Amino acid sequence: MSGRRPYGADTGGSPRPGSSQPRARRARQVADVLRQQITGGAFDSGTLPDERALGAQFHASRNAVREALGILRDEGLIARRRGVGTTVLMPKYGHGLDRLAGLAETLTGYGPLTNEVRAAHRVAEPPAAVAERLSLAPGTGAVYIERVRRMGGLPLSLDATYLAADIGVPLLDLDLAGRDLFALIEETTGGRLGRAEVAVHAVTAGPDVAGLLDVPVGAAVFAIDRLTHLADGRPVDAESLHIRADRLTLHATLHRGAPHPG
Amino acid sequence: MSGRRPYGADTGGSPRPGSSQPRARRARQVADVLRQQITGGAFDSGTLPDERALGAQFHASRNAVREALGILRDEGLIARRRGVGTTVLMPKYGHGLDRLAGLAETLTGYGPLTNEVRAAHRVAEPPAAVAERLSLAPGTGAVYIERVRRMGGLPLSLDATYLAADIGVPLLDLDLAGRDLFALIEETTGGRLGRAEVAVHAVTAGPDVAGLLDVPVGAAVFAIDRLTHLADGRPVDAESLHIRADRLTLHATLHRGAPHPG
Numbered sequence A, B: 001m002s003g004r005r006p007y008g009a010d011t012g013g014s015p016r017p018g019s020s021q022p023r024a025r026r027a028r029q030v031a032d033v034l035r036q037q038i039t040g041g042a043f044d045s046g047t048l049p050d051e052r053a054l055g056a057q058f059h060a061s062r063n064a065v066r067e068a069l070g071i072l073r074d075e076g077l078i079a080r081r082r083g084v085g086t087t088v089l090m091p092k093y094g095h096g097l098d099r100l101a102g103l104a105e106t107l108t109g110y111g112p113l114t115n116e117v118r119a120a121h122r123v124a125e126p127p128a129a130v131a132e133r134l135s136l137a138p139g140t141g142a143v144y145i146e147r148v149r150r151m152g153g154l155p156l157s158l159d160a161t162y163l164a165a166d167i168g169v170p171l172l173d174l175d176l177a178g179r180d181l182f183a184l185i186e187e188t189t190g191g192r193l194g195r196a197e198v199a200v201h202a203v204t205a206g207p208d209v210a211g212l213l214d215v216p217v218g219a220a221v222f223a224i225d226r227l228t229h230l231a232d233g234r235p236v237d238a239e240s241l242h243i244r245a246d247r248l249t250l251h252a253t254l255h256r257g258a259p260h261p262g
Helices: A022-037 A051-058 A062-074 A129-134 A165-173 A181-189 A207-213 B022-039 B051-058 B062-076 B128-133 B165-173 B181-189 B207-213
Strands: A078-081 A085-086 A092-097 A113-123 A142-153 A154-164 A191-206 A222-230 A235-244 A249-255 B078-081 B085-088 B094-095 B114-122 B142-151 B156-162 B193-206 B221-231 B236-243 B248-255
Touching: A022 A051, A022 A062, A022 B128, A022 B193, A022 B207, A022 B236, A062 A078, A062 B207, A113 A154, A113 A165, A129 A235, A129 B022, A129 B094, A142 A165, A154 A165, A154 A181, A165 A181, A165 A249, A181 A191, A181 A235, A191 B022, A191 B193, A191 B221, A207 B022, A222 B022, A222 B062, A222 B193, A222 B221, A235 B022, B022 B051, B022 B062, B022 B142, B051 B062, B062 B078, B114 B165, B128 B236, B142 B165, B156 B165, B156 B181, B156 B207, B165 B181, B181 B193, B181 B236, B207 B236
Parallel strands: A092 A249, B094 B248
Antiparallel strands: A078 A085, A113 A142, A142 A154, A154 A235, A191 A222, A191 B248, A222 A235, A249 B193, B078 B085, B114 B142, B142 B156, B156 B236, B193 B221, B221 B236
């Protein structure tokens, strides 16, 4: 896939505690602060201060600043060009993890979200694991819908989902290129959706995801499993989402609950 | 950093819609289902079915299955060894995104979480962006604490945080190697913490993070900004977390709120 050393390879399964080089460490610390600033919209002009100014601000060497900017460039957040300086590549959208919403619902106000429908059809035999998650009765089949979603013309996410047939079939005639599935399901069923269980993974893009989302192979992307239920608790929508991590941050406001043993 | 093509490089800024190869696409689809199964604990025996069985189950070619397993190996989820087959490397812990909790609180029951304290000291001049986030009065300084957290002896996360001085200084004498900061702050202040704003990024590990977390350079990791407030709303704890994405999944159960325009 990528040429990098695999996990747990013979070449380096041993931890390297304390091997952190001072410059690499400083670079990471600077990158962390700058990442928060960039995604928080601190550089509205679109340009970062130059290396010298950043060095003074962070009490960091020029080399450490340069390495920090390299980290953020590898994350797709900034571009560095001679004579132009360091510019923020594009705004990073925020998607809330506090209520269940489709992308188009969350990102209203950022411009039109368009979908390239890559698949939308019945599937006689969905994978056994999917049939089990959706509690499908044997032989009922499912519907598979796969879309690449674009914001401002650039790919934002790849949404692939299996739907229970009675829920999915009515969607096949509707505006899959223009609408969120959640809204379409609620319109066709006449009821609100219920809860969804969401599992968020960070992964590197393989060739297929990289090609569809127009990111380098090996770029970090979110891979999200989302199982959505009707209000009565029935699971109907088993999604696998891949989202460009250079374009989207997941947000949540968490509250402290009952005390636990620390 | 890694040798891969950078974002927006001249070599391939153009989207490749529809360029998805059938095998790569099938591999991605199979990998998505298997990832959900692995992280959901479906292979408690620790071993996956062999390539032929997986091919039959997914109606996929042997090559597509092999490519799917390659994706999951690159994510650090499985190992493939001749004569042994495909094994799940380690359990993936779940960290809830529904309430504010420290890692040790969330992961009770998985065994001891230990911390290597890499830094714990006063900082006279924290970065301006940090001072602003913490609403520090000029000249009051801050406390910086950096820890590598291990579960079962293996690195799980790198936690670096700036604390307001009055909150952080009392922590410097306490059991930073054994306890969550949240619990320590609540003990020293005598009150519960309030809310935290959390921003979750997926990034690739740079050299410093890779070395400290013992993952390959270029591996996907979560980078999390978390700003935690006291119950009265005062921000006191500005953290940058890096978490191994092969060891931790972020979980949430989301509920459908009020209707939005779809």
